[in-house]
Amino acid sequence: MGGFVSRILVLVFGYAYPAYECYKTVELNKPEIEQLIFWCQYWLPFYSEAKPLFFIYLWYPRTKGTTYIYGTFIKPYI
Template sequence: MVSWIISRVIVLVFGTLYPAYYSFKAVKSKNVKEYVRWMMYWIVFALYTVVETITDLSLAWFPVYYELKMALVFWLLSPYTRGASVLYRKFLHPMLASKEREIDDYIVQAREKSYETVVSFGRQGLTIAAAAAVSAAVKTQNNFMNTSKGILFRRALQLRLSARC
């Protein structure tokens, strides 16, 4: 049985670092075939990452769960099985192509909504900051006035006392 940490290291090295280096080499060499291969891999691996996050929460107790994760990453990566290419061509590409317009619309809506949310939070933050600044200024002014009145009162009292003597 493989531990969580060994599985994690293997998935990171072989699922991320190795493909990242070969993606770099594909871009550097301008080999379109390799470039397409690694783009398909990264699209599949992005889906793998989403599914992994969910299954880590619900299936980590399963006896050979970590071994299956490692086997899946090796299958996706292998130039012999071309698992990522198979998954991409048979499932992901057709699904993404049929839903492309809906996904694009959703992304536009999410972008607009997130912009509106950021602006709203910014306005609220500025309102709170302005109120805090005004409140601090009023308190400081009151403290100053009270201190000034006290000093003036003591000075006037001293002048009266010295005038009597």
């Protein structure tokens, strides 16, 4: 039950509310630039969408993501 509630809260506060506020700001005839920048910046990270893509990059044999990450960021410091 707790997992279901937390998913609903993430959906409402993580997507629905920011989308609504962004829509309201964009629809204004003369939106305040600071408010528009604030709500538009919210959509830039897409963390939950980028995370699976990053994992696919790491394990997919053609990209050799783990080899690149290890050789570039880990091996020089070990």
